[in-house]
Amino acid sequence: MPSRAIESPTVPDGDIQLESQQIKQAGLKVTAPRVKILSILENCGKRHLSAEDVYKELLSQQEEIGLATVYRVLTQFESAGLVCRRHFEGGQSVFELNSGEHHDHLVCVKCGKIVEFADSIIEERQARIAAENGFEIEEHSLVIYGVCSESGCQKKA
Amino acid sequence: MPSRAIESPTVPDGDIQLESQQIKQAGLKVTAPRVKILSILENCGKRHLSAEDVYKELLSQQEEIGLATVYRVLTQFESAGLVCRRHFEGGQSVFELNSGEHHDHLVCVKCGKIVEFADSIIEERQARIAAENGFEIEEHSLVIYGVCSESGCQKKA
DNA sequence: GGAAAATTGAGTATCTTTCGCATCTTGCTC
DNA sequence: GAGCAAGATGCGAAAGATACTCAATTTTCC
Incomplete structure (x- = not known):
């Protein structure tokens, strides 16, 4: 079965210790904005x-925390491989x-729902x-846009 | 059909007749900017x-022709299915x-070269x-980013 | 605890794309 | 062809996303 769904990991509550650790390991100074942003990424419920x-x-x-900092930190996290x-x-x-693990995405054009998947044949x-x-x-990006099974999304416009 | 043209003698590329036709069929008024832009898309050498x-x-x-018009016309062409x-x-x-025909793209991250491909298995x-x-x-987008075979691109940075 | 180096916040800059609106064209009618 | 309404254009201004500048603050290391 080459195709399998990847489910979002159920993240535990924020653990400053742990987040600081990850940031440090990424080679970045541990600062309040970084810890806070990483914590949000891990615990806000959306992936x-x-x-x-x-x-x-x-x-x-x-x-x-300023918006500029959010952009900067996210970009640093990206370079560091955290996100x-x-x-x-x-x-x-x-x-x-x-x-x-690399994976691609299915995006509902109506409700914005995102499903991740990986397919070895592709x-x-x-x-x-x-x-x-x-x-x-070097990398690739595959996004399938469609309408998910939610009744609200299925409704013809 | 002796096609003697009454129009001015200065239209280097494209076939105004043909482009006007396409625009009209798309349900749009035939205007100079639209004809010109379509002509560029067809004859400029790049896809x-x-x-x-x-x-x-x-x-x-x-x-x-203003930049705003270029954006407007391209968007209209898109809605009309021309581009x-x-x-x-x-x-x-x-x-x-x-x-x-639907197809996807391979893009060289070094020189920007774009190769189109279609794969039924994918x-x-x-x-x-x-x-x-x-x-x-509804649609999908698959783009593979990599380094093409040009010697200039292969060179390690 | 202090200094050097990195980071932050706020505002500004930039890039791409769209909008508002007065003016000009096109397509159709007579 | 001339007249007209609908639609298109140009230009500047606006918007949205993101990056940059720089002084002030914080972190790291000793």
């Missing part, structure tokens, strides 16, 4: 957040914790196609 | 152009004439994955 989402969450928690940045259609990028075909064209793959 | 690329090409041809808009990484979207897997997750596919 895919835009910088704006993170910022709003911070505001709702009375945190005094992955995705560019779905619709303007802004979304960030998700790096699960370590991966293999991609590798072959790249090779046939003399390309050395 | 993938950003709005900015089109605008620069217009400027180089001494055409007095497809792609969102590769790196900010701006690129437009290509709608060839009628398509089929995507359909299956969407179905397994209760999604009704």
